[in-house]
Amino acid sequence: MIEDLSTLDFAPLEQILEEYAGQKGAIIPILQHTQEAYGYLPKEVLQEISKRTGIPVSKLLGVATFYAQFRLNRRGKHLIRICDGTACHVRGSSKCIETVEKQLNVPAGGTSEDYEYTMEIVYCLGSCGLAPVAVVDDKVYGRLTPNSLVEQLEGLG
Numbered sequence: 001m002i003e004d005l006s007t008l009d010f011a012p013l014e015q016i017l018e019e020y021a022g023q024k025g026a027i028i029p030i031l032q033h034t035q036e037a038y039g040y041l042p043k044e045v046l047q048e049i050s051k052r053t054g055i056p057v058s059k060l061l062g063v064a065t066f067y068a069q070f071r072l073n074r075r076g077k078h079l080i081r082i083c084d085g086t087a088c089h090v091r092g093s094s095k096c097i098e099t100v101e102k103q104l105n106v107p108a109g110g111t112s113e114d115y116e117y118t119m120e121i122v123y124c125l126g127s128c129g130l131a132p133v134a135v136v137d138d139k140v141y142g143r144l145t146p147n148s149l150v151e152q153l154e155g156l157g
């Protein structure tokens, strides 16, 4: 994944565009591969795709915003999804959210300035028996306390 926008490199995009050159209706695979290469769909890259393929940026954005799999903003290295559904809420999820916000400087629904973490608030992860629950990079953490969650996150490296 590209870590710094000032070093945005179009080489991965070149390869993708070559692979799909001349193929009509390849918007989705082009965007999927682009996101795999960059971690999200940077505006500059969408503009370059548009220039090279003749597909208007508005159409690329239309597809990118329609499908939940696409991201237009750069995400942190670790994705924290904290549940604030009813079961988790009554067992203290809001304290977990607040603590992560304060101690790791990640706004709820946003990304830390150093791009280490992105925190999403979700409403039921289907593991209410383990409340409060968070899923971090696809791993489930249950029966959280604010401190145990922060410790887990700090240990991710």
Ligand code: FES
Binding pocket: 083, 084, 085, 086, 087, 088, 089, 123, 124, 125, 126, 127, 128, 129, 131, 132, 133
């Ligand atoms: S309410 Fe949190 S897992 Fe169901």
